[in-house]
Amino acid sequence: MTDTVDDVDLPYEDGASQQEKLEALEERLEILEQQNEEMRDKLLDANAENNKYQQKLERLTHENKKLKQSPLFVATVQELTGEGVIIKQHGNNQEALTEVTDDMREDLAPDDRVAVNNSLSIVKRLDSETDVRARVMQVDESPDVSYEDIGGIDDQMEEVRETVEMPIESPEMFDEVGIDPPSGVLLHGPPGTGKTMLAKAVANQTDATFIKMAGSELVHKFIGEGAKLVRDLFELARQEVPAVVFIDEIDAIAAKRTESKTSGDAEVQRTMMQLLAEMDGFEDRGQISIIAATNRFDMLDRAILRPGRFDRLIEVPKPDFEGREIIFDIHTRDMNVADGVDYTELAEMADNASGADIKAICTEAGMYAIRDDRTEVRHEDFEQAWRKIQETEEADADVSKTFA
Ligand SMILES: Nc1ncnc2c1ncn2[C@@H]1O[C@H](COP(=O)(O)OP(=O)(O)OP(=O)(O)O)[C@@H](O)[C@H]1O
Structure with missing residues (x-):
């Protein structure tokens, strides 16, 4: 409803002169104009803010959608037959016959890696195995981070150096004394506190190859690949000794076991089991150092923390x-x-x-x-x-x- 002139509280007394009325009205007009200006500014700010939130909302909705998509399984094409395509699933090695569209069929050849959905229909052809490895593993022969680049975590740095440098630089000491070198180091703490830097610096200092693998990449993309990639990771480290293997976001593969029995969980389990098996049966211990990192220490499965695995747990806090x-x-x-x-x-x-x-x-x-x-x-x-x-x-x- 709009105010009528009668509703408005006039800024002058009844008996005021024409001149007084005019002045009072002008003064009121000025105040109202000023208020109007302020409101317009606020409206502009609010619009800008609204735009910002809209963009964020779109981004998050998109991410949410991506996360909700059900995971795909990985399989290898065995044969293209008249009745369809025979595929072999990774993980359980079961063969299946599946139908494909003509377009898709033209694209396929035996030995191709493909992603299949729950009903084993081929959703897409995948990159070659080397591409997947390149995505999940980052290999750096000489990382350019040094200890002088890291500040505020001297105690943590000392502990990492002690655990990793000695076995790589003087493995004979451990042989002579007759003890196993320390096993993996687990760095935990909030994001952005220097965990990756520590691992890179120690690799740099010892002239070791730095091999980084992201836990989330391993299990969230395609089912059936995780365990194999873990095997590949250790294989690569053995070829590159001395090596520092840095497993970032280890919580993605070593979270506490949940009750749910979805295929995604089973995959995570398989990947973690492979990691534990690799760590336990480790013969080049010392020459290959494993450093893992997590922001979610509370979520880790205790199995990963048993002696002989990550037995140095180092908290990397925010700097004081x-x-x-x-x-x-x-x-x-x-x-x-x-x-x-x-x-x-x-x-x-x-x-x-x-x-x-x-x-x-x-x-x-x-x-x-x-x-x-x-x-x-x-x-x-x-x-x-x-x-x-x-x-x-x-x-x-x-x-x-x-x-x-
Ligand atoms: N202690 C530090 N001293 C100097 N720079 C630091 C330190 N911590 C973090 N930084 C800066 O922040 C960047 C990110 O740090 P880094 O990747 O090591 O963190 P992170 O703990 O591994 O994080 P996240 O848990 O998110 O993987 C570094 O490249 C560096 O520029």
Whole structure:
């Protein structure tokens, strides 16, 4: 309903002169215009915010859909016959005859790897095995991270060095003393605290090949591949000794056993069993070091923590005040930083930041300088960068809460 003139509370007394009325009305008009302006600004902000959430919503909906899709199984084409295609499923080695469209049939040849759904229909032809390995395993003959690049986790670094370096550099010591070298190291702690860096640095120091495998990639894509890829991983490590095998997100393959009996769970189980078998029957222990990492220590199956497997559990926490100061120092080493930049203040400001957050603050601060057409990064650039990163993190947290 719109206000009529009668409803409006007039800003002057009944007996006011024409001049007084005019002035009062002008004053009121000015206030209303100002309020209108403020409302318009707020509306614009709200629209921008709304757009941002819409985009996030779309992204999350898309991810959600992807996760809900039922997993596909992997099989190998055995033969193309008049009645259909004979495939052999990985994992259980069972053969099956399945029908395919003419288009798909033209695309297939014996020995091709294919993805099949629950009813064993071929959904697509897969990349060659080498492509899958390349996706899941990242091999780096000489990673470029050194101990000087890591800040605030000296005790953890010492422990990793002690466990990994000695057996690779002086395996004879263990032989002579007559003990087995320490087995795997499990690093656990929040994201972005330097777990991957630690593994890379120790590989660099010992001239070992760094082989990284992501747990989630192993089991979430195609069923029937996980166990084989674990075997391939150890095979590759044996060819590359000395090697540091880094298994990231190990919780994806070593989560506590659940009651559900879905095929996905069985696959995860098989992959984990293969990993345990490889770790137990490990003859090159020492020359191949296994470092695993997780952000979800609470979720791990205790079987993985039994002696002889990961018997060094090292917590890698977020840096404390001093650690943050050092990490700021590390990440600004190559930056053109103005005289007034105070790392102590920055470390106080970025309370609760991880190493990865600090790295992001430094990069973003550099971006502020560039946007401002400067080549020198100032203290306020870092402050502005931290505010921006916090806002983004808060918005992300809100969105995940809303759509959880
Ligand atoms: N302690 C640290 N010192 C210096 N830089 C760090 C530190 N921790 C993290 N960073 C920075 O953050 C980036 C990401 O760190 P890294 O990948 O090692 O974390 P992570 O603990 O393995 O994380 P995630 O659990 O998410 O895999 C590094 O490349 C580095 O730039």
